[in-house]
Amino acid sequence: MVLGPALPERALAWAQQNLAQQIVEVGPIGGGLTRTKWLLRLADGARVVVRWCDPTDWGDTGREHVRRETLACQLLAGSGLPVPRLIAADLDATLTGGPANLVTWLPGAVRLDRLRPAAVGGLAGLALAVHRQPVADERRPPVFSYRGPAEPEVPGWTSRPALWERAIDLRAAGAPSTPFGLIHRDFHFGNILWERGSVSGVVDWAETSWGPADLDVAHLCSDVAMLHATADADAVREAYLRRGGRLEPAEFRYWQVSDILGFLPDPGHILPAVAPARPDLTAASIRRGLEDLLAATLG
Known part of the structure; x- marks a missing residue:
């Protein structure tokens, strides 16, 4: 398994607990400014995305980012719009050591x-x-x-x-x-x-x-x-x-x-x-x- 930089094992274990398939590869998602997202590839070839915010680096801002994205996924569920589906969230960071959510990966x-x-x-x-x-x-x-x-x-x-x-x-x-x-x-x-x-x-x-x-x-x-x-x-x-x-x-x-x-x-x-x-x-x-x-x- 290739671990994404700075993604802690606690967050990885939490993601695994919320997935039916085994995680076989982890890599950071680039292209943005925050560097808080990782792509997880599963044994069946499917992919999901985890956002994890280091509380030391992000503090309240990171918690708010995760909370707002989680809410958006909930509000738009069933809308038919091409937005990620929420799989799980740990808003208070009790399981992951930092606020996190897990969402479906979108193609394109x-x-x-x-x-x-x-x-x-x-x-x-x-x-x-x-x-x-x-x-x-x-x-x-x-x-x-x-x-x-x-x-x-x-x-x-x-x-x-x-x-x-x-x-x-x-x-x-x-x-x-x-x-x-x-x-x-x-x-x-x-x-x-x-x-x-x-x-x-x-x-x-x-x-x-x-x-x-x-x-x-x-x-x-x-x-x-x-x-x-x-x-x-x-x-x-x-x-x-x-x-x-x-x-x-x-x-x-x-x-x-x-x-x-x-x-x-x-x-x-x-x-x-x-x-x-x-x-x-x-x-x-x-x-x-x-x-x-x-x-x-x-x-």
């Missing part, structure tokens, strides 16, 4: 290439389906949190400081009264799996929140703008509207600006995660893509 691969209109439409429709999921009041996840610095500052790398000053002032003016619902809260290309041109999975529900659907759309638009261009971000927003989504222009402007500010002080931090698939990207191109989106958003 991450895509960072430019999407065709049909794929954009399918992705927009999937986002809308998540946002329309009914959630009982007592089952709501926590309200979203703003990302980035509490008091954002004009980034030192920009040649358009006035643009960022406008953005900072807009967010400081306060949020509009946009309706809240279930959101993924980290809806970007790295958490979307594809097979044969269609979405086969939406994963990593660790930041599941109660908030405006605009935030999921805005986060995806930011990602697309950094990977490609503002026009591609516009196509995502327009596809969501065509599918029946609600994005009031003035309200969406606020949420898009808020999401962009969440990447400060430097959006270049996403480069290590995307560089293997997109060696053409640089910190400068990522900054330029985000700043161009900000300019278009503020008009």
Whole structure:
């Protein structure tokens, strides 16, 4: 058996107790920033995923990640959406030494290439389906949190400081009264799996929140703008509207600006995660893509 780095035997034993088949191989799942997930291959060839958060490294944040992902799997069970199925969870870490959950593995691969209109439409429709999921009041996840610095500052790398000053002032003016619902809260290309041109999975529900659907759309638009261009971000927003989504222009402007500010002080931090698939990207191109989106958003 090949053990994944830092996955303790307690967590592995707990996972085995919740599986009918023997675990024959364990390996870390890369591609993200948290490094808290491992892929377990079973004797019959099936695969499952365990998230385990070292309490020393992650503390309350790790517990919240596991709790929110567990809740999302429960809320979306039976929805027909391509999301992981929850197998087991140890939220209080009594059995695993750190908060953990065990979920089904979903097939597919991450895509960072430019999407065709049909794929954009399918992705927009999937986002809308998540946002329309009914959630009982007592089952709501926590309200979203703003990302980035509490008091954002004009980034030192920009040649358009006035643009960022406008953005900072807009967010400081306060949020509009946009309706809240279930959101993924980290809806970007790295958490979307594809097979044969269609979405086969939406994963990593660790930041599941109660908030405006605009935030999921805005986060995806930011990602697309950094990977490609503002026009591609516009196509995502327009596809969501065509599918029946609600994005009031003035309200969406606020949420898009808020999401962009969440990447400060430097959006270049996403480069290590995307560089293997997109060696053409640089910190400068990522900054330029985000700043161009900000300019278009503020008009």
